[in-house]
Amino acid sequence: MPRKINLSEKIEQLRSFHEAEGRAPSYAEMAELFGYKSKNAVYGPVKKLLQLGYLDKGSDNRVQLTTKITGSTKLLGSVQAGFPSPAEEELVDTINLDQYLVRRPEATYLLTVSGDSMIEAGIQPGDLVLVEKGGVPKQNDIVVAQLDGEWTLKYFGKDATGVYLDPANAAYTRMRPERSLSIGGIVRAVVRKYGK
Amino acid sequence: MPRKINLSEKIEQLRSFHEAEGRAPSYAEMAELFGYKSKNAVYGPVKKLLQLGYLDKGSDNRVQLTTKITGSTKLLGSVQAGFPSPAEEELVDTINLDQYLVRRPEATYLLTVSGDSMIEAGIQPGDLVLVEKGGVPKQNDIVVAQLDGEWTLKYFGKDATGVYLDPANAAYTRMRPERSLSIGGIVRAVVRKYGK
DNA sequence: CTTGTTACTGTACGATCGTTCACTTACATA
DNA sequence: TATGTAAGTGAACGATCGTACAGTAACAAG
Known part of the structure; x- marks a missing residue:
């Protein structure tokens, strides 16, 4: 059985990197961000984040952050459902209002x-x-x-x-x-x- | 007298690059984008775009695009004023709804x-x-x-x-x-x- | 014409990029 | 305990990055 990887923690780390730097990190920066000593170690998590749609690959081969990470608001359910308890640190996607509203x-x-x-x-x-x-x-x-x-x-x-x-x-x-x-x-x- | 540089054309070129690639161009890519043969030629226009707030410089020394370029909607006046004629190709800044609406x-x-x-x-x-x-x-x-x-x-x-x-x-x-x-x-x- | 300034070209440099390969470590299963 | 698979390490590679420097082209002023 494959070992469990803490992806939501990495997503949060990517969010704070983006907020601080305004750009996507390189592999070396991700290694430091995630606490690895070798930048090759991030290839595994990155592959999964690509599959889940949190990351993209551009025409250069650098990773790009999608709105699931760069978006500024977290989309929840309806008003009736209320707020999630602050305790549950679940994997919440963020969305981008521009992209949601603007087609052309x-x-x-x-x-x-x-x-x-x-x-x-x-x-x-x-x-x-x-x-x-x-x-x-x-x-x-x-x-x-x-x-x-x-x-x-x-x-x-x-x-x-x-x-x-x-x-x-x-x-x-x-x-x-x-x-x-x-x-x-x-x-x-x-x-x-x-x-x- | 310094020669006139067509900045609005470059802004449009940066907009289309961002829309196509989802990222900011490198100096070499800007040289190609603007039609220069040497990437050093873009340092001049880039300096002006930095002053005008269309570009940023990150902690790495690559240029970053601001919402004036990456924003997806152009802010105009009121409904009564109506639309600008499509003829006038003026320099219109774009804004980002997320940034406009979301404080925290x-x-x-x-x-x-x-x-x-x-x-x-x-x-x-x-x-x-x-x-x-x-x-x-x-x-x-x-x-x-x-x-x-x-x-x-x-x-x-x-x-x-x-x-x-x-x-x-x-x-x-x-x-x-x-x-x-x-x-x-x-x-x-x-x-x-x-x-x- | 000559002169001075600016725009642009071309080359070179160290640093960092993403990727590859060989190797070690960690750990579940047998 | 032994074994196999996956995770992580470390070094190396060519390519591209931003920057610097010397030199050329364009052009206004004299």
Whole structure:
């Protein structure tokens, strides 16, 4: 039977190395980090971490850290499930919000919301919307649209009459373009930050 | 007068290198990337990019890319201002959502919201809340709390009677702990992703 | 033209890189 | 205890790393 290797400890060591240095360690640095005297000793653990997706190999042959290590937030279950007890030092993966939210980095922009036209969709003034340019909006997608000269945030829709824009606020009504309508982009995510 | 150097082009080249390789280039790779025949030629542009904050130098002497290059979203103005014309190829910095939202990575967790008790605060079922453990909640902070055995998302408050938890839903009422109340963490941000 | 400054080239250097090989140590099983 | 497998050590290899130095090319000012 193969001996048990403490991988979660090594993952934590890789996390702190990345936080301190901002880069992936070399084999020699990993040997020192893990407490080995020879850098060859890390080939075993590295192979396992590659299989588990914690490490990558680039076009040069150096190891690269994946978001499972470099990510800044640990993904847990639902609110109902509550928090894990601080005692259990389990193997928790981290994720990267950028990678989770952004599909096409070159076409994705962040805009600040002003106005309350989408308040009932949970989009408040001051929120950030992550907008992707260039796509074709589907029914009920939230879009950034320029309607008769002014930029707004609305639900996109189409019916027999043509294209329309719906607010998510009972105080406003459905709008249809009189002259021009241009879609700036489709809202892919909403981000709200509390505190200053 | 010093000759003009095209820095924004080099920044774009560094962005595409990072996207392709997932790492920072060496001096030799930068020489090839920028079209120089000698790697010494890049020392000049690199020095300027270091000053402008696009590059860093690590404890080894290799260059590191900052979020101004590796970030995945470009921060623009407000929705009202609309989109910049695609024609203008200006120097736009990118930001990193993780770095923007997360202050203490080791204490930050992501939970999925279930239930509609905070619906009027713009937090819907299925949203992700970014929760920071270990802080002391202030008046009207949104917290993950275990009230009499069950984990919920509520506004935190204190008055002469003691601690209470307020929902953001007219269908529910203020609650006060009968036996125990433990705060799991403070909600620092809300993230909603549209589409699958 | 000449001169001075800057941008760039080409070569060389020690250090470190990842990898390979031979060898020793540790330990479960028989 | 003896045996076999895996883990870890230590030395060596060519390749690439960042840096330094001398020299050339480009160009503005005189």
